[in-house]
Amino acid sequence: MKLLIAVVQDKDSNRLIQALGDSHFKTTKLASTGGFLKEGNTTLMIGCEDHEVDKALDLIRDNCSQREQMVAPISPMGGNADSYIPKPVKVEVGGATVFVLPIESFFQF
Amino acid sequence: MKLLIAVVQDKDSNRLIQALGDSHFKTTKLASTGGFLKEGNTTLMIGCEDHEVDKALDLIRDNCSQREQMVAPISPMGGNADSYIPKPVKVEVGGATVFVLPIESFFQF
Amino acid sequence: MKLLIAVVQDKDSNRLIQALGDSHFKTTKLASTGGFLKEGNTTLMIGCEDHEVDKALDLIRDNCSQREQMVAPISPMGGNADSYIPKPVKVEVGGATVFVLPIESFFQF
Ligand code: NI
Ligand code: NI
Ligand code: NI
Numbered sequence: 001m002k003l004l005i006a007v008v009q010d011k012d013s014n015r016l017i018q019a020l021g022d023s024h025f026k027t028t029k030l031a032s033t034g035g036f037l038k039e040g041n042t043t044l045m046i047g048c049e050d051h052e053v054d055k056a057l058d059l060i061r062d063n064c065s066q067r068e069q070m071v072a073p074i075s076p077m078g079g080n081a082d083s084y085i086p087k088p089v090k091v092e093v094g095g096a097t098v099f100v101l102p103i104e105s106f107f108q109f
Numbered sequence: 110m111k112l113l114i115a116v117v118q119d120k121d122s123n124r125l126i127q128a129l130g131d132s133h134f135k136t137t138k139l140a141s142t143g144g145f146l147k148e149g150n151t152t153l154m155i156g157c158e159d160h161e162v163d164k165a166l167d168l169i170r171d172n173c174s175q176r177e178q179m180v181a182p183i184s185p186m187g188g189n190a191d192s193y194i195p196k197p198v199k200v201e202v203g204g205a206t207v208f209v210l211p212i213e214s215f216f217q218f
Numbered sequence: 219m220k221l222l223i224a225v226v227q228d229k230d231s232n233r234l235i236q237a238l239g240d241s242h243f244k245t246t247k248l249a250s251t252g253g254f255l256k257e258g259n260t261t262l263m264i265g266c267e268d269h270e271v272d273k274a275l276d277l278i279r280d281n282c283s284q285r286e287q288m289v290a291p292i293s294p295m296g297g298n299a300d301s302y303i304p305k306p307v308k309v310e311v312g313g314a315t316v317f318v319l320p321i322e323s324f325f326q327f
Pocket of ligand 1: 049051052
């Protein structure tokens with residue numbers, strides 16, 4: 001058994017939890033308070049057998065990888081709207097940090 | 110030293126924390142947000158010496174094991190109250206998942 | 219790689235997170251709900267390379283050690299204010315508990 005601790009973006013967490021559940025992984029979601037370093041992050045604890053670690057990592061990679069997203073900027077208020085052509089901008093979203101921890105023993109009561 | 114990470118039901122957590130404290134275990138309670146997989150769960154971190162792991166596991170088992178509980182169902186609103194005899198139903202409550210993690214070192218400042 | 223789990227007082231946590239960030243440690247702040255055992259505590263997860271564990275421990279010690287603080291007591295309401303000389307009292311503040319956990323593997327996506 002291993003314990004995976006995954007820190008992912010809030011916006012990706014529900015999709016990941018759904019995917020993990022579909023594959024019968026047991027997931028516990030901890031409240032991250034953000035803080036200024038990790039604003040908007042969620043911490044998941046995933047217990048899994050050794051031979052399922054790669055599957056779990058695949059699901060995290062598939063659902064949470066850092067990627068670029070085009071975002072339409074807000075039109076400036078009071079600007080010269082006629083001549084203003086808003087250009088979508090690229091932003092980085094997503095990203096996951098995963099720690100795989102050895103478990104000495106595991107119990108369910 | 111070991112670190113026990115225990116995921117238990119909210120309704121069992123105060124009784125368990127009390128029992129752990131009475132036995133001088135140091136317990137930190139993390140906020141679990143529930144999520145749809147683990148609605149109403151609490152995560153506890155319990156640091157303990159190797160020879161006390163069994164004692165801690167006993168306390169978790171005693172206070173949090175999955176068990177059946179009889180629950181009186183709510184009378185249906187607007188039903189024929191005279192002829193309605195509510196039957197208590199069995200529901201599963203409690204349950205605990207515990208990971209025992211090895212600790213490389215431990216510090217108190 | 220190691221995973222440090224540090225439980226510190228809320229009042230020390232922002233200063234510590236700032237110090238860890240200045241030294242390029244990656245820190246995730248978990249919400250502790252307090253509970254009656256650990257009222258006002260914050261749990262931090264800090265991932266770091268083996269050779270940086272001592273540095274991280276130094277930062278935790280420097281920013282969170284248990285220490286005495288002089289606190290001016292509140293004047294008693296309706297007391298004889300003229301003859302009352304409030305004496306500052308010593309209280310214990312701070313303190314940190316740190317678990318250093320081995321990591322089997324570590325991923326960033
Ligand atoms: Ni299997
Ligand atoms: Ni002992
Ligand atoms: Ni280095």
